Amino acid sequence: MPFIEVNNLVKDYKLNVRKKGLLGSLQSLLVPEYKMKRAVNDISFSINKGEMVGFIGPNGAGKSTTVKMLTGILVPTSGSITIDGLCPYKERKRNAMRLGVVFGQRTQLWWDLPVIDTFELLKYIYKIPEPRYKKNMELFNELLEINSFISQPVRQLSLGQRMRADIAAALLHDPEIIFFDEPTIGLDVIAKEKVREFIRYINKEKGTTMLFTTHDMQDIEKTCQRMIIIDQGVTIYDGTVEEIKEKYGTNRTLQVDFSENVEKIDIPGIQVIEEKGSKKRFKFRKDEIQISSLINELTQKYSIVDLTVQEPEIEGIIREIYQGGIKFDESLCGVR
Amino acid sequence: MRAYVEFAKKAFQNNIAYRADCVAGIINAIIMIFVNICVWKAIYEDEQAVDGVQFKMLITYVVLAFLMQCIYAMDEYRIENKVRSGSIGLDLLKPINFSGYIFSYNVGILIFRVVLQLTPALIISIILFKMLPPFSLTMFALFLVSMILGYLVLYCLNFIVWISSFWFYWTFSLVTIKDAAVMILSGALLPLWFMPQAMVDFINLTPFASIYYVPITIYLGQMPMEEIAFALLKQLIWVLGLFIVGRLLWRSALKKLVVQGG
């Protein structure tokens, strides 16, 4: 049985329609008018224990609403959620006991106090036995080097340190499932890498189920096996990261540096997308043209200084999906 | 000059956004005036002078003091917020006078309050509380002049407190203590004639009486003509004196800002 099971999840928001003008504002105060907005429209998925899943989607797509329902902050309009047999909003506290949440933009640490004080409090909130607390603190220090700033007030920490402390705080009680909301936002490249490495390690060692929402595709690419793309309240993709690359990343770019100016390249199936003197960029579909034969043909016909083939970045694919450039076939949704 | 008019306009528009809050503010003021009058009625019941001129004057005093509180309200934490967020650095780069900007912003709030709070509250007060009309037309004109000077005294005093945010991280305490001093010593809550002589003598050495007590007594015709000129002059001197202190503090604040690199 899957660890997390979500069926036909729907969330409607009641929006207050505000009228303009003094009379209008008085009127909306006395006789409020509402408009319904469907933020999540019939989403279903299931997640197994120990999986790492990334939720992505443009702003307002419904991904954070979905995550809020999973964590028990919001109650769904209809549909069901079960996390290891518990319903997060009906048994909020019991569910929360084995849940960890990291909000990238909001800290759960006490702002004016040293990090260790919040940790001590969390020890009591989650009833962490002393040996396990000690062991975890050692582990977090080894991987996140939290001891170097553990006795500094949170307000004096750098963003990277604060985020490390926040992640440690959320994992202190060995939650079975953890939600990351933008865990690397605002961090520099090195700090991001450190955080990702830690997350991967914890998943491997402790088998924690992990759910992400992020804008940084690299977070997903480097940590998750699976991703769920949500747009306009519906799941438009649910599958592995490789799969989406394979299936939709069919375009390749070839950059060629010719030794002399070449007027026209006459090879069927390729398209010039950029020309800069002797440098040219071509686009072609890998299912139409074999790369090896294309390179062969080019080197035979022309004299070439340099040549690179570029694979599409997942970022580019996702952007195309949002813009409607890629249409999914039904069969792909809910692969699992 | 154009720029400052724009700042005042912007302050006016910012405040318009909170209309519901504004209405609640008027209701609050009316309730508090009403309740205060009830207390005074209870106090005067034993003296059996509830219908006397003295009592009517007291009621008028209470109403005026509350209405003036409405329009004397300023944005107490604007400078502090700018200092703490560091946006003051940007403001100082602009080709405007910062103190002028703060002043015109508060004038915008003043105009907003006169138009949308004072006017309705005044009309309701005249109908409900039967306040006395001004003693004479001349006195009314002098009252307006004195009230403007009173506003300026309070503004200059406030400015000094606001500037202290360059030295203190939070100014809540200082602002609160200043407010408490203004409320009690300026006669905003209790006319000076109820206070012991020693206290009045002390108050006369401070700028506080210039803020509420002087304008209201002029309105009530309680101040002889020859004293009025002197009182107005005193108000003016306080405005200038506090203004100069404010300028000096502002200059050392700028120095501090430059030393710290903003």
Next chain:
Amino acid sequence: MKKKPLYSPIEIFVLLMKYAKLSIKSILEYKFDRVFITIAIFCREMISVVVMFLILTRFVRIKGWEYNQMFFLYSFLFLSYSVFVLFFAGMRDFDNMIYSGEFDRFLTRPLGLMYQIVASRIDLSAALGHGIVGIILFANTAFSVGIVWNAKNIFYYIVVLLTGAVIQASIFLFSACFSFWTYKVDNLRNMIFFNARRISGYPLSFYPGIIQKLLMFVVPFAFVNFFPAQYFLRKSDMSSYWNGFLYMTPVVAVIMFLLVYAFWKKGVSRYSSTGTAM
């Protein structure tokens, strides 16, 4: 089958102490600031006392109420507010918790929401600022208004102080609950809490009927100071009220809290169906 609760009562209490320890530690991080704030609050609260003092030196008594009795009446407001703000400051700051997202965090924790709100805040500055005013007034009046401080009276005094704090907490929570529906609650709060409290500084009998009814049945400040004080003073103006009101403060506190708690529950369920304050 009823499941075992997550925490035992002892664990709940120990955790509360841990929260309190952190709050106090936070306060001590800015000792100078906190002391200064305490002084400022003391000054702010003293002005209404000074005004009353000046009026009473001029008029000696108002409607049969004498100097000492007036200040004894007033002392209830300060002392019970001090108790309230020491234990329930979270209810006061609750609207900010919604805007800052702290409330979302509470929802992801295995503890009760009200528990976390109450546990996470202690306002020592306000408690001291109000408390000192209250103690000054109490010390100057309690032994000169003819009260016999026997065990029964001391017990009832403590009961009305604590339940008076609960009434104030309920009124505050009531105003804060509106932040589940609307954005700015400042002026509303001024109206139903601070102004109502200011009005209650003087005996209830000074006011016209409508204001008396409001202070008895809508924002029941009358049960925070007027009726408790009357229990000890038995002034003649008590004759116009039902005598039972003298003993009603704890009852009013319980009823008020239950009503506001139901309103709060409604607000929370609205919050969890909209996820926003608006």
